[in-house]
Amino acid sequence: MMYSFIILFVALFGQGKVLAIVDNIKITDKMVSPNEPLEKVIDDVLFYKYCVENGYLDSIKEQSENYRNSMIISTSYKMFVEDKAKVTEGEILAFYRNYDKEMLISVVDCSTFKDALRALGEIRKGVPWENVVNKYSKDVSLMRRGGKFTLRWRYFPDNITSKAFRMKKGEISFPFKQGNKWYIIRLDEIREREIGTYDQEKGRIMNQIRNEKAQYYSRKHIEYIRWLLSIKFNEKNMKELLDIIPKGKVREPYIFPEEYYGKVLARTRIGNVTYKDLQEFTLLDGRPPIVNTIDDLKNYISWKMIQRMLIKEGEKYLNHKKYGVYEQILKNDISLLLSYIRKTQWDKMQISEDTLIAFYNANKDKYIEPEKRKVSIIQMKDLKELQKVRQMLKKKKFSELARKYSEHFSKDKGGDLGYILKETYVDIGRIAFGLKKGEISDEFQKFDGTWAIIKVEDIIPQTVAKFENVRYQVERDYRDVFYERLRKEIVDKMRSKTKIKIFKKEEV
CATH class of the missing domain: 3.10.50.40 (Chitinase A; domain 3)
Incomplete structure (x- = not known):
């Protein structure tokens, strides 16, 4: 149960603007996206509190922890690698002396x-x-x-x-x-x-130095973590494991009999790695690695333990509570919770056909099928040759000339492009939608540099799509509106019993 309330009592570290406090949850500027109303974020936090109070946080625990751990590791990477990989002007200048x-x-x-x-x-x-x-x-x-x-x-x-x-x-x-x-x-x-001047090459040199530094400090830190772990492998048990696991590419996670759970594959300073641990690793990954040899297995276990150690190290530095990181973790949890409730509860709600039809009739402007035009084309590289072909249209059919002279892929169909929207072929659409039915355009240059003339064979005006043709979209739209209504009801109930303080600009 403690997990369900941990994030509620997290104190934010680092400097940041606190825009509002919802009970004991601080909303900082890092939680509010550009052009996003503060009230929307407050509603999100109220929804989050509702989920916590009703025990839903445990249902997303695995996904939440995975994201949290990835944020901890990436924050450590910034601290131990990126911040050390900064490049000075002197370093760039010294590098430039040997650059040529x-x-x-x-x-x-x-x-x-x-x-x-x-x-x-x-x-x-x-x-x-x-x-x-x-x-x-x-x-x-x-x-x-x-x-x-x-x-x-x-x-x-x-x-x-x-x-x-x-x-x-x-x-x-x-x-x-x-x-x-x-x-x-x-x-x-x-x-x-041959190289450019110092100012011309400065950016490239800076990137090269930064990349080399990042690789160096990353490698050094991983080596340090390996030293801390001091991994000792049990090759006997690993050989036994290789005999029972499938070789090559495997789609499903490993599932071992319970009597194997306690068998130790490796010992480290932060605990042993057993068959059960290996099973959990592959369950979290979704599938096992490609393991054909003991070295493959050692590499996989080593990296998993390095990840675990990096997480412990990051927790020691309170990476998950730092300004900017905490907010991302909280927003991710809110998104996961909304998705979970929608999938497990709201999506199971039955919606009658009459309700959908009524929604469709009230929102027909959402289901407009745009105007379509049936277009034929003759395309040629040489403008003068195309002009000659256009003159032939006085005596011959457009489709006949398209088959004979057009260089477009549609020539075998008499230049027929079928019914197109204005956006289907932008360079063609802007001309076609300015013509009347049966009208042939003047010569115009396409985006690829070739020349073309087109004919509008038919026009289907803009119309409202039939319900049966857009039923899936109607249901999806209705559920979005319905779910937002349910969410608002939850938020309004939480608002009535939650202490909310919004800071004025001068207080921030």
Whole structure:
């Protein structure tokens, strides 16, 4: 039951304009969209209070928590990544100094330092670089390129890039480590790229630096979360699991027998991951991941636990209560509640045919079928040729000439486009709806640059659609009006027993 009342007693953090207070729920400027009346938002909050009082919040708990958690994680991302990824003028200027350079290098990667020393010895003896790569490298893509590689400057350069930009043409490096491999590089060529002035390139450089920073800080934070979790996998139980779950792409969530629930797949500092947890993960996702190997399963469990840890971390920083975040969570809950009540209660209400017909008769202006015109077209690229064809219309039928001369896709149908609305083909419609029945237009240029003449074969005037043709729309419209009436009744009842304070502009 506590969940049902948590959000009611949330205090808003951060600075923001409080426009109104509905009992203990503050409505800030972040809850009111542009051109949206404050009264409409107050009504939404009153409806929300009604749902809470009647226990409906528990019915949307799963969807609500999913959205809340996504907001917590995205707020953490802004705090730990985006805010750190801001770019200064000095960083842009420093980056610009190397922006026009492109380094063509030759690379050999080796598994061990000893192999790297042997490779260096062979290179110094004059063995072709490609042969050395084929002998020591295990990187297939590098072997295909003969060890050749092109580098550009980066904000966070790796060891290879840093060394290459400090080397002279023809220089060969001593073996150095990057990741789990040892590398030797040779700078073959320094190319000058054509770039714009500093002011012209500033925006692109800023975006590149910001993206690199975001990737860097995001990766670092995930690594930190992994370290905090300290995940230890139970490979024995994971192998047993792989034997019972379907392989490849699976549409349905995993459902395990209850006797499997307690089996531990992994241990972390925030709790164990069991078969039951895995089942809940896939139920929330709607479908399981593609799992064929233990590594696939490890990756899935790791990411799920990282998400769980990110949520706990965000809750620690009260991300869900921050100004702008709290309001979005509340508005989402209101939307979910309205949808839930509409689906589970209001949509089940039977509406008589007589009621729908009466609504249709009272709102016929909503069901107008716009004017339609039956149009034929002759289209050609050459205006002069089209003018010649138009002269032939004095003796020959429009459809006959369309079949013979038109370059439009409708030529086989004698240029017949069928009945069109004014908006169906805008360039044709604006001409067609200015003609009388049987009238042929002058030559005009279409949006695609071709030339055309059209003939209005028939006109169906604007008319009211028959009830049976729009019955579905009538019922939908009636339900919208009816539901809004029900909602208003609820809101009016809540208003009569709720304390509402609306602040004047000078009080905000």
